[in-house]
Amino acid sequence: MSSRDVVLARVRRALADVPRGEGPYDPPVPRDYRRVHGTRTPEETVELLAVNLADYRALVHRCAPAELPSLIGRLLAARGARTVVVPPGLDPRWLSAADVSVVPDRAADTARDLDAVDSVVTGCAVAVAETGTLVLDGGPDQGRRRITLVPDHHVCVVRVADQVVDSVPQALPRLSPRRPLTWISGPSATSDIELDRVEGVHGPRTLEVVLVGAGAEHGGAG
Amino acid sequence: MSRSFLGMPAFPRAAAVSTRDTRLRANLAHATHTIRDKRARAVAELDDWAQLRAAGAAIKDRTLRHLDHYLEQLEESVVAAGGRVHWAADADEANRIVARLVRETGEREVVKVKSMATQEIGLNEALADAGIRAYETDLAELIVQLGDDLPSHILVPAIHRNRAEIRDVFRREMGKWGRPAPEGLSDSPAELAEAARLHLREKFLTAKVGISGANFMVAESGTLVVVESEGNGRMCLTLPETLISVVGIEKTVPTWQDLEVFLQLLPRSSTAERMNPYTTTWTGTTDGDGPRTFHLVLLDNGRTDTLADTVGRQALRCIRCSACLNVCPVYERAGGHAYGSPYPGPIGAILTPQLRGVAGPLEQSLPYASSLCGACYEVCPVAIDIPEVLVHLRERVVEGGPVTRHGARVVLKPAKGHAAERAAMRAAAWAFDHPGALRGGMRLAARTRRLHPRRLPGPGRAWSDTRALPAVPAESFRDWWQRTRGGAAGPERGGRT
Ligand code: SF4
Numbered sequence: 052m053s054s055r056d057v058v059l060a061r062v063r064r065a066l067a068d069v070p071r072g073e074g075p076y077d078p079p080v081p082r083d084y085r086r087v088h089g090t091r092t093p094e095e096t097v098e099l100l101a102v103n104l105a106d107y108r109a110l111v112h113r114c115a116p117a118e119l120p121s122l123i124g125r126l127l128a129a130r131g132a133r134t135v136v137v138p139p140g141l142d143p144r145w146l147s148a149a150d151v152s153v154v155p156d157r158a159a160d161t162a163r164d165l166d167a168v169d170s171v172v173t174g175c176a177v178a179v180a181e182t183g184t185l186v187l188d189g190g191p192d193q194g195r196r197r198i199t200l201v202p203d204h205h206v207c208v209v210r211v212a213d214q215v216v217d218s219v220p221q222a223l224p225r226l227s228p229r230r231p232l233t234w235i236s237g238p239s240a241t242s243d244i245e246l247d248r249v250e251g252v253h254g255p256r257t258l259e260v261v262l263v264g265a266g267a268e269h270g271g272a273g
Numbered sequence: 274m275s276r277s278f279l280g281m282p283a284f285p286r287a288a289a290v291s292t293r294d295t296r297l298r299a300n301l302a303h304a305t306h307t308i309r310d311k312r313a314r315a316v317a318e319l320d321d322w323a324q325l326r327a328a329g330a331a332i333k334d335r336t337l338r339h340l341d342h343y344l345e346q347l348e349e350s351v352v353a354a355g356g357r358v359h360w361a362a363d364a365d366e367a368n369r370i371v372a373r374l375v376r377e378t379g380e381r382e383v384v385k386v387k388s389m390a391t392q393e394i395g396l397n398e399a400l401a402d403a404g405i406r407a408y409e410t411d412l413a414e415l416i417v418q419l420g421d422d423l424p425s426h427i428l429v430p431a432i433h434r435n436r437a438e439i440r441d442v443f444r445r446e447m448g449k450w451g452r453p454a455p456e457g458l459s460d461s462p463a464e465l466a467e468a469a470r471l472h473l474r475e476k477f478l479t480a481k482v483g484i485s486g487a488n489f490m491v492a493e494s495g496t497l498v499v500v501e502s503e504g505n506g507r508m509c510l511t512l513p514e515t516l517i518s519v520v521g522i523e524k525t526v527p528t529w530q531d532l533e534v535f536l537q538l539l540p541r542s543s544t545a546e547r548m549n550p551y552t553t554t555w556t557g558t559t560d561g562d563g564p565r566t567f568h569l570v571l572l573d574n575g576r577t578d579t580l581a582d583t584v585g586r587q588a589l590r591c592i593r594c595s596a597c598l599n600v601c602p603v604y605e606r607a608g609g610h611a612y613g614s615p616y617p618g619p620i621g622a623i624l625t626p627q628l629r630g631v632a633g634p635l636e637q638s639l640p641y642a643s644s645l646c647g648a649c650y651e652v653c654p655v656a657i658d659i660p661e662v663l664v665h666l667r668e669r670v671v672e673g674g675p676v677t678r679h680g681a682r683v684v685l686k687p688a689k690g691h692a693a694e695r696a697a698m699r700a701a702a703w704a705f706d707h708p709g710a711l712r713g714g715m716r717l718a719a720r721t722r723r724l725h726p727r728r729l730p731g732p733g734r735a736w737s738d739t740r741a742l743p744a745v746p747a748e749s750f751r752d753w754w755q756r757t758r759g760g761a762a763g764p765e766r767g768g769r770t
Contacts, residue, residue, distance in 0.1 A: 053360070054359075054360040054361060054362045054366060055360040056486040057362050057680065058360050058361075058362055058522065058571070058573045059341050059344065059345070061362075061573065061577035061578075061581075061680035062340045062341045062577050062580065062681070063341050063342065063472065064577075064581065065577050065578075065580040065581035065682065066338065066339075066340070066341070066459075066580065066678075068583055069338050069339070071592050072648065072715050073338070073339075073493050074334070074339075074341040075335070075339035075343065075527070076527070078334055078335040078338050079329065079331065079333055080328055080331040080332050081324065081327055081331060082328055083321075083328075084321040084324035084325045084328055084534070085319075085320075085321045085324075087284075088318075088319060088320065088321070092577070093360065098619040103319040103547060106480065107547075118437075118545065125376075137477075146574075158561055162477065162478045162512050163478045163479075163480075165399060166474070166478060174606075179548075182545065183547060184548045189559070189562055195562040195563075196507065196511040196553075196562055196563060197511050197512060197563075199564075200507050200508065200512075201478075201512075202506065213711065216473055218534050219536050219537050219548075223529060223530060223532060223533050223607075224530075227398075228494035228495075228496040228529045228556055229354070229494070229556055230493060230556075230559070230560050231458055231511075231553070231554065231555045231556070231562055231563055232552075232553070232554040232555075233507065233549065233551065233552070233553055233658070234536075234548065234552035234553075234554075235550065235551060236546070236548035236549065236550050237550050237551050239412075239502060239503050239551060240453070240502035240503070241412045241466055241503050242502075242519035242544070242551050243411075243412040243416065243431055243437055243467055243504055243723035244412070244415035244416075244431075244433060244436055244462040244466070245300070245303075245436055245462065246492075247436075249463050250470065251470075252412060252466055252505070253470060253473065253477070253503050253504030253505050253507070253508055254468055254503075254504030254507060254550070254551060261371040
C-alpha cells in the first residue's frame with residue numbers, strides 16, 4: 052500500500068460520521084459577507100487606494116497619461132538610478148524621458164546580474180483599494196517575478212480607474228490562478244526585533260506607485 | 274541548527290521556570306498587548322468580520338468533511354500544472370522524501386522560508402543528518418537558528434530575545450554560516466535587519482533549492498499560497514531551480530474564490546494589517562518564471578488521527594494567525610517554550626496532544642494549560658472552540674476511551690493511577706496561582722464544572738485556593754535554558770546542534 056493510499060484510507064476512516072449521501076459541496080458556506088466595504092465613487096476608491104498605499108509606506112504619485120514619462124524620469128533621477136530593468140511588454144514611451152540605461156529582462160540573466168540593477172519599472176494587473184495592494188500576474192508589462200524582487204527600487208504604474216478595484220472579493224475573479232501572482236502591500240517589512248517595524252528587508256526597500264489616469268493630475272504628487 | 278522540541282519537560286514545570294524570568298515575561302506582555310490592540314483596530318475596520326469568520330469556519334469544515342475528495346482533486350490539479358505530489362504518513366517519511374529530493378538535485382544547501390510543518394517534523398535536523406544544510410531565512414527564524422534556540426511564538430518566534438542579544442548573536446555567529454555581520458553592528462532594529470539582508474542575500478542569489486510550507490492550497494486549481502512580510506518567501510519561492518513545499522493536508526481549501534475569505538481574515542487577525550506586505554501564489558510550474566521543478570509533500574503526521582475525533586477535528590481549521598496566543602493569559606505568563614512544540618499557546622494546547630496523542634506527560638499536561646477563559650475562542654478567525662476541545666481532551670486524559678493513533682482505532686487507558694490527576698493539579702495550581710491569568714475567566718466556569726470528569730480537580734476550586742505568586746526563583750529561565758540545552762545535566766534532549 053502506498054503512502055498515498057494509507058493517508059487517503061485514514062482520511063476516509065476518520066470521516067465515518069459524515070453521511071454517505073453528503074457531497075463535497077453540500078456542507079453550506081454562508082457568503083453573506085460584503086463584496087465591498089462601504090460605498091464609494093470611482094474617484095473615492097482611487098483616493099482610498101492612495102491613502103492605504105501611503106499608510107504602508109509606499110510613495111504615491113499621480114499624473115495624467117501624458118505626464119507619465121517625465122514623472123518616471125524624475126523618480127529615477129531622484130533615486131540616482133543608472134540602470135533599470137523592464138519587462139518585455141512595457142510601453143517604451145514610459146522610459147522615453149529617463150536618463151538611464153534600460154536592461155531588458157533576459158532569461159539567461161542570473162539573480163546576481165539583477166542584483167546589480169538599480170531599479171525596476173512595471174505595470175500591474177489589479178490594485179485593491181481597501182487593502183492598499185498591488186497585484187502582479189506576470190503579464191507582458193510586469194514580467195518575471197524576480198525582476199520586481201531583487202532590485203531595491205520598484206516603480207509600479209497603476210492605470211486608474213480600470214485597474215483599481217475596491218476589495219479582495221472583487222480582485223480574485225480578475226486574476227487567473229494559473230498565473231504566478233505577487234500581491235504587494237507596501238515595501239517588505241519586519242517586526243521581528245522587539246516588535247519595532249523596520250521597512251525593507253529582502254524585497255525592494257522603496258516602492259513607488261504611480262497612479263496614472265485622466266484627471267489624476269489634480270490629485271497632486273504625494 | 275535550531276533545536277528540536279522533543280524531550281521538553283511537561284508544561285507545568287517548563288512554565289513554572291519561565292514565569293520566573295521577568296524579562297521574558299515583560300517582552301511577552303509588551304508584545305502580546307501591542308499586537309492585541311492593533312489587531313482589534315484592524316478587525317474593527319471590517320463590519321462584516323462576524324460573517325467572514327463564519328464563512329472561514331464553514332469553508333474549512335466543508336473541506337475537512339470531504340478531505341479525501343479535495344486531496345485527490347488537489348493532487349490532480351498540481352500534477353496537471355507540472356508539479357509532483359508526494360504523500361507522507363508521518364514525520365520520518367516526510368523527512369526522507371525531502372532529503373531524497375534534495376540529494377537528487379546534487380545540492381548540499383537549501384534556503385527555507387518559515388514553515389511550522391517543517392519545524393513540527395524536525396526537517397532541519399533530518400537534513401543535517403543527510404549532510405544537507407538548511408538556511409532559515411525569516412529574520413526571526415534566523416535569530417533562532419543562529420542562536421541555537423527554539424522559537425517561542427508562531428508569528429514572532431524570537432519574541433524572547435531583545436535587541437542587544439540579537440546583535441551579540443549576529444556578531445558571534447553570522448561569520449560561521451556565511452557573510453559575517455558588518456563591523457561595528459549596533460543594536461538598532463534597522464541595522465540588525467540590514468545585517469540580515471546582506472547575510473541572506475548571498476544565500477538567495479546562489480540557492481538552487483528552496484523549501485517552504487504554504488498557508489493555503491486550492492484544490493480546484495492546484496494553487497499554493499504563501500503569506501509573508503519580509504520578502505524572504507518570495508526569494509525562496511522564485512529564485513531557486515527546485516522548490517519543495519511541505520504542507521499539512523488540512524491546509525486545503527476547495528476553490529479560488531475561498532481565498533477571498535482567508536486573505537481578509539488572516540492578515541488582519543495575524544499581523545493586524547489590512548494586508549501583509551507580500552503574498553505569493555503559484556500553480557505547478559511556469560515556463561521561464563520561477564522554479565523549473567516543483568514538489569509538493571502532503572503531510573499527515575497525526576492530522577488524520579485528529580480528524581477522526583469529531584470534537585477535536587475543529588483544531589484542523591486553524592490558519593496559524595496566532596491571535597489566540599496574544600490574548601491568552603496563560604501564554605503571556607508561561608511563554609512559548611513551555612508548550613514543548615512549534616505550536617504554542619491555546620492552539621498548541623489542543624493541537625499537540627491530538628497530533629502526538631496523549632501518552633506522554635507533556636501531552637497529558639497541555640490540556641490543562643488554560644484557565645478556560647474563552648478569550649482564544651472569541652478571537653479565533655475560524656471560530657475554533659478551543660475551551661471545548663480542552664475540556665474534551667482533559668476527559669480523554671483522565672478517563673481514557675477510544676481514540677485513533679496512526680490511523681488505527683485503539684482504546685486509551687485512563688492515565689495511570691493518579692499521575693494525571695497530580696499533573697492536572699500541578700498545572701491547574703500553577704495557572705490559577707496567577708490571579709491575572711484568571712481575570713475575566715468566568716465564561717466557562719459553570720460549563721466546565723458540568724463537563725468536568727468526576728475525578729478531576731475542579732479549576733473553580735483550584736483558583737479559589739491560593740493566590741500567592743511564585744517565590745523567589747530557585748533558577749532563572751536563562752539558567753534553566755543554559756543547563757538543559759547542553760544536555761549535560763538536564764533530561765535527555767532530542768535536539769542536536
Ligand atoms: S486557533 Fe484560531 S486564533 Fe489560534 S492560531 Fe489558529 S486560527 Fe489563529
